[in-house]
Ligand SMILES: Nc1ncnc2c1ncn2[C@@H]1O[C@H](COP(=O)(O)OP(=O)(O)OP(=O)(O)O)[C@@H](O)[C@H]1O
């Protein structure tokens with residue numbers, strides 16, 4: 001499913017007050033099957049864009065297209081439900097929203113809510129659990145007695161179990177140790193490749209961007225400042241500087257080495273391992 005925003009503005013009403021210009025006249029297009037990262041400083045509007053795509057935040061102006069559905073200010077309930085069914089949203093620290101007595105019931109909540117039969121629910125829970133690497137023997141356990149990493153998997157499985165066409169995730173690996181983080185991202189990447197799931201994730205971490213994303217949306221002050229491929233982004237020094245974006249570790253290393261050597265490496269490594277291999281292959285060491 002493709003996502004297209006056409007001059008969309010949105011804000012939050014807080015009691016009688018409106019927080020204006022949270023998102024102003026955003027236009028962007030995310031292709032079906034893309035793995036897109038959304039980056040930018042705190043308060044830039046990253047989470048708000050995800051909420052928009054999921055219909056949790058409605059436009060005050062403009063409209064967005066999510067597959068065949070159009071979302072605008074006065075969208076009807078039926079369209080909104082269809083969009084929420086197609087767009088799975090993983091909030092920041094999603095384990096905070098676990099609530100059921102067992103892991104099974106927690107993962108089953110979404111599909112039950114969307115009216116799947118119990119036979120279908122069972123298949124969906126099993127499939128989603130396998131995808132996130134949760135063993136069956138955990139089904140009867142209380143989600144509250146699991147480790148943080150396992151809780152995160154239960155929460156993500158609950159979203160996957162509704163079989164969304166689009167997955168939007170708000171800092172999906174925040175707060176996890178490096179191993180837990182890699183496991184979540186490898187799982188997302190695998191899912192993206194296997195099912196062609198359109199994936200949009202907010203992240204603060206440039207290493208995540210270079211390792212996992214195909215393209216990047218740079219946001220600042222409620223606006224989209226750039227939408228470009230990962231390779232293009234890290235070639236644009238002025239853009240990186242203007243929005244205070246760091247280079248990922250592998251590119252920082254590569255730059256230091258290239259400066260010492262006085263010439264550029266031909267390869268475009270995405271990991272430190274790939275950098276080492278490229279240096280060996282190109283006869284630098
Ligand atoms: N529920 C809300 N009520 C009122 N204002 C909000 C609400 N959520 C966000 N905002 C405001 O909207 C703006 C954009 O917030 P948003 O959460 O989308 O930013 P973000 O880029 O996700 O930031 P962060 O990196 O800190 O998560 C900010 O000025 C924020 O204060």
Ligand SMILES: [Mg+2]
Pocket residue numbers: 046047048170202
């Ligand atoms: Mg946010």
